[in-house]
Each structure stands twice: as structure tokens, then as C-alpha cells.
Amino acid sequence: MIGDSVLVKVIAIQDGQVKVGIEAPKDVRILRKEIFEEIHRSNSQAAKASKGAAMQAAKILQKKASPGNQGR
Amino acid sequence: MKWKNRQFGELEFTDDLVLTFPDGIIGFETCRRFVLINDEDSQPFRWLVSIEHEDLSFPLLNPQIVLPGYSAGKWQNDGSTVLVVASLGKEIEDATVNLRSPIVIANNERTAQQIILDEERYDFRHPLFAASNPPVKG
Helix, strand or coil, X not given: CECCCEEEEEEEEECCEEEEEEECCXXXXXXXXXXXXXXXXXXXXXXXXXXXXXXXXXXXXXXXXXXXXXXX | CEXXXXXXXXXXXXXXXXXXXXXXXXXXXXXXXXXXXXXXXXCCCEEEEECCCCCCEEEEECHHXXXXXXXXXXXXXXXXXXXXXXXXXXXXXXXXXXXXXXXXXXXCCCEEEECCCCCCCCCCCEECCCCCCCCCCC
């Protein structure tokens, strides 16, 4: 047990590998570290965005959305 | 309520427009209260603006703009609003959106969360501009 609500179970031991299961209440977030870090990084970068950068990106999006300008 | 954000200046809004993230946003777990604003100059971006930290705001996009047909599965079946977070770096061409962990806003409850989809076809860093802009020849 981790605390009094999270249960760690060994599900299988095979070929030198151990499979572990985690049982936790719904409101406990279970996340692979790589995934947590990936989202953390991308959120941190998003939080730095300036309105100016978004205006620039918006312009590019608008160009893409108006096919008239691209001779299609 | 009134709030002053560094980028957007003074904001005034009624209590019912406040979005609560009970779990915060990953990496910003202590930030729970936000308002979603439409900024005319930078649309179609919308901004999730913290009303606890004057420096904090996240640019969001409707995922359909980035990837038509995008679906957050069961999360968007109950009249909720699904938006994706955009990372805009120094080189704007390298901008990405996080299709894998969108923001889901439950309209009726005024609560929101950043969820993580199981679908691996949705990237944490999906290029905002690439692919659909092939070089035109001839």
C-alpha cells in the first residue's frame, strides 16, 4: 500500500520481468513519468506564448484557410 | 470580478464565467481558477487566463482548425467544449498543439480539466502548420 488508498499489486513475474498493477481512487492521477514530463514541457512552453506570437500564427492560419490566395 | 493580466490588461467578468480546474493544469497544479477569453486580435486563438497569477495565460485552439475530424472520444459527447493548448516558440513555423491532452470544459458545471487521451495517433506536439502546406510547383 501507498498511504491508505493506493494499492500496488504484483500481477505477474515472467522472464525476469515484473508486472505491477496500481489500484487507486478515481481522483488520483496515475501517469507515466515520460507522459507527465511531455505534457509539463508543452504546457510550460504554452504558458510563455505572447499575444504577438499568437497574432502571427493566426495570420498564417488565415492564409491557409483562404484557398483563393493559393490558386487552388 | 476584476482581474489584471499582464498581456490582456484589465478583465471584468461575472463569477459564472470562472472556470475551475480541480486538479490544476499539469505543471501548474496550484493554478485552479481561470477565465476563457476571446481576444479579437489573435483569433482564432482563445486564451485561458489565470485569475490567480497575473503572468499566466495559455493560448488555445479549436482542434477542428488543426485537424478536421479530431475527436476526444467520450469526452466530447456531453456538450462539453474541447480545446487544445498551443505552444508558440520563437520560430512561429515550429508552433505545435497538444492533441493528446486537450482541455475539456464542462459547460454546465463550470469546471474543466486537462485530460490525456489513450489514442497514440494524437501527438503531444502536433505541428500547427506543417504537412498541409506543401511546396507548390509549376
